[in-house]
Amino acid sequence: xSKRISxxxxxxxxxxxxxxxxxxxxxxxxxxxxxxxxxxxxxxxEAQGSENALDKFVQALxxxxxxxxxxxxxxKDIEVKEGEKGFDQ
Numbered sequence: 001x002s003k004r005i006s007x008x009x010x011x012x013x014x015x016x017x018x019x020x021x022x023x024x025x026x027x028x029x030x031x032x033x034x035x036x037x038x039x040x041x042x043x044x045x046e047a048q049g050s051e052n053a054l055d056k057f058v059q060a061l062x063x064x065x066x067x068x069x070x071x072x073x074x075x076k077d078i079e080v081k082e083g084e085k086g087f088d089q
Contacts, residue, residue, distance in 0.1 A: 001050070001051070002048055002080050003049075003077060003080065004047065004077070004078050004079065004081060005047055005048075005054060005075045005076060005077055006044070006045070006046050006075065006078050007047060007058070007061060007073060007074065007075045008038070008043070008044045008074045009043045009044075009072075010041075010042045010070070010072040010073075010074075011042075011064075011068065011069045011070045011071035011072065013042060013043045013064065013068050013069075013070065014041055016064075016065060016067035016068045017065050018065060018068050019036065019037065019043065019089045020089070021064070021065040021068075022035045022060075023035060023087050023088075023089050026047060026057060029049065029053045029056055029060075030049055030050075030053055031047050031049040031053050031054065031057050031087060032047070032048045032049065032084040032085065032086060033045055033046040033084070034088040035087070035088075035089050036089060046078065046081075047087075048081060048084060061073045
């Protein structure tokens with residue numbers, strides 16, 4: 001069964017390849033959704049997949065790529081989107 005979350009990652013997460021890294025991580029876990037830079041310096045997005053895949057995805061967001069420094073990851077459950085195929089940025 002699929003579920004969907006919205007997420008916000010705070011810290012040093014822009015200009016450190018975070019979006020590309022997130023896209024690759026999501027694809028490797030079979031997670032669909034999107035990621036983008038927010039005006040406040042955070043990275044935001046939505047992710048959808050199995051509960052297990054999303055748990056692994058959020059754990060990865062808390063680590064980030066090597067150059068990132070993640071201070072906080074917020075997430076909340078939102079409505080599932082039907083027919084989504086990939087992970088965009």
